[in-house]
């Protein structure tokens with residue numbers, strides 16, 4: 058190592074050994090080990106010190122998800138809430154309709170933070186690939202935008218923020234969902250955790266499946282159905298539009314998660330045992346029951362043509378679709394009682410969200426410091 062590099066090291070950490078600042082996950086080494094080829098990259102446990110080098114790309118899907126995420130940029134404050142405020146203050150909504158809205162705001166308001174924290178504190182460190190990290194940074198920002206959305210809705214409608222942001226502790230059906238997720242984050246944050254053993258890789262995959270497939274791919278979807286049902290009735294259109302934006306983002310999050318999980322599987326074939334798959338099925342089945350309980354808590358009597366029994370079929374239907382995407386056999390064979398949701402997802406992909414936009418990004422004003 059050159060004298061210049063040693064002096065940089067000494068100024069940061071005077072007693073550090075001369076070889077390297079850290080492990081491969083941090084990439085804090087300037088030792089010249091030669092230029093690497095794209096095929097030396099690994100999703101986890103990289104062998105080359107490549108976490109700082111985006112190029113050459115190996116996982117083109119990760120870069121494509123990043124570009125798709127950026128193309129969907131939006132901010133909650135761009136959505137007009139005037140009509141929603143009028144409706145919320147009027148007597149147009151029944152107590153049951155208000156309950157559905159409040160429960161979903163309460164669940165999402167903190168679920169978005171749980172996802173963001175798991176991403177930054179648990180996932181990021183162990184994904185040792187620059188293009189995936191580029192996507193994770195974009196996703197982390199989007200989760201912050203989603204949390205911002207719920208604060209914006211709470212503020213606009215004059216809701217009690219203490220009530221909304223504490224539901225994850227105070228409403229048992231929400232707490233059960235979050236409990237399933239929090240224990241997965243805690244496993245990765247254990248100081249003894251690493252991905253060097255097959256068991257470690259399995260624990261990491263369990264976290265990815267728990268967040269990308271179960272939280273963002275199952276737990277979010279009953280809420281999307283309930284809130285988008287208001288949109289179909291032309292009620293609470295501002296709130297529903299924000300849920301549409303979030304649905305569009307979450308579709309990309311889920312797609313990235315599926316590619317990441319399948320990529321880690323392919324690079325570590327020994328971990329995808331029958332026993333491990335059985336544990337995944339068991340966890341998804343547990344999540345489905347918890348989610349059905351959540352639907353019951355939101356819809357004790359049913360509103361807008363929705364009732365809790367329909368959600369049993371819906372949650373089972375989407376759980377099957379998620380399992381299939383990571384090569385696990387579907388379990389339920391239930392029909393989708395809300396076929397219009399597939400249409401809504403397709404529309405969300407195609408809709409030009411920018412046509413009603415009032416704010417321009419990167420105007421000369423925002424770039425000026427004067």
Ligand SMILES: [Fe+2]
Nearest residue numbers: 169199200203
């Ligand atoms: Fe989100």
Ligand SMILES: [Fe+2]
Nearest residue numbers: 172273307310
């Ligand atoms: Fe997400």
